[in-house]
Amino acid sequence: MAETIPKTQKAAIFDSIGSPIEIREIPVPEPGAEQVLIKIAYSGVCHSDLHLWLGDFPVQGTCPLVGGHEGVGHIVKIGSNVTNVKVGDRAGIKWINQTCLCCEYCKRGFEQNCENAGHSGCSINGSFQQYALINATEASKIPDNVDLATAAPILCAGSTVYRALKESKVQPGQTVAITGAGGGLGSMAIQFAKAMGMRVVAIDLGAAKEEHCKKLGAETYVDVSKHPDLVETVRKATNGGPHGVLHIATAEKPLELATQYVRTRGTVVLVSLPKDAQLKADVFWTVFRAVTIKGSYIASRQDTDEALDFLSRGLVKVPIEILPLSSLPTVYDRMLKGEQIGRAVLDVWK
Ligand SMILES: [Zn+2]
Ligand SMILES: [Zn+2]
Incomplete structure (x- = not known):
């Protein structure tokens, strides 16, 4: 029995870049031939x-815009050409x-x-609304045994760090260093790395994050504030440098240092997007030590499925805080002040 789909719905929307985010009643979109309509339960x-x-980004969204790209729920309607999923399936945006x-x-x-990609919460309205569209081929299947709210952050944060760890080419038994390891993205990266058989060096600011990082699986913690010579410290702790580095810290300097302490023939993977940041690395030593410096962008569909499978098998835990849709401006404010603890997940029906 098909469930009733209303004509209008609640959405967190803004009219132009930086203008206030308002909760408004907007039309429920109709799926095109290749699309599915997902009734969103939660959005990270x-x-x-x-x-x-x-x-802040060189790319800008199409306004008025509903943001959000970590949506989970179930499919309520499919386009005429859709064959790979059906109404009732749990799915992610x-x-x-x-x-x-x-x-x-x-x-x-x-x-x-993809040169012609469409992006949720940027070129098409995202998951900060009760009903959202995605192409059927791009909708992620959410495993039956996982909690929907917990699955939400895997759709972007989790799958992004998982892909970046693959891009690091670090093998089981080898060492990966993670900058900004104590934050939300870093906390997930530690767990994925451990589950993938990597040895983890967590790098962050302050003694308070040591216990947190070690509990998640980091073997070593390096407190940046205690070690003015970070390059020497990390090299010593890893007997010559980590085989790979995930740059998750939202600053420029730790990236420059990573290119120096990474092991000869190692790989530095850029994940975070500090505003207007530039990359500085010594050319001679980058060549001489055959260091690879690369960017890693989001994840493929397959990466996302695999990342969700890690969650399903209990290998990663995601600290979340569930809040009503209307608290989005408060969440942004907390993010700007660095006060958001754990991933904020919005209940779009509250
Ligand atoms: Zn393409
Ligand atoms: Zn994201």
Whole structure:
């Protein structure tokens, strides 16, 4: 029996970049031939949502805009050409909302880099609303045994760090260093890395985060405030440098240092997007030590499925705080002040 879909719904929307976010009644969108309509239960709040609202990125959203790209719920309607999913399936909305499957990057299996991609909460209204659209091929299947609210942050944060760890090429038994390890993204990265058989060096500011990082699986914790010579400290702690580094800290300096302490032939993976940041690395030593420096962007559909499977098998725990949709401006405010503890997940029906 099909459930009734209302004509209008509640959404957190803004009219132009940086203008106030308001809770408004807007039409429930109709799925196109290739799309599905998902009744959203929860949506995680990502730092990129905040940056898009403020216009901090070189790419800008299409206003008026409903943000959000960590939505979970179930499918209530499918387009006429959709065959891979059905009404009633648990499904997720992620950043990549549609791809062309025809450009060079799609053909090479890098659909997250699709030249014609549509993005949730940017070029198409996202998951800070009760009903949202996504192409059927891009909707992630949410495993039956996971809690929906907990699954939400895996759609962006979790799958992003999981992909970045793969990009680091660190093998089981080898060491990965994680900058900004005590934060939300870092906390997930530690757990994924451990589950993937990597040895983790957590790097962050302050003694308070040591216990937290070690509890999640870090073998070593390096408190930046205690070690003015960070390069020497990390090299010593890892007997010559970590095989890979995930740069998650939202500052420029730790990235420069990572290019220095990474092991010879190691890989530095850029994940976070500090505003207007530039990358500085010594060319001679980068060449001489054959260091790889690369960016890692979001995740493929397969990466996302695999990341959700880690959650389903109990290998990663996601600290969340469930809040009503109307608290989105408060969450952004807390994020700006660095006061948001755990991932904020919005209940779009409250
Ligand atoms: Zn995100
Ligand atoms: Zn494409």
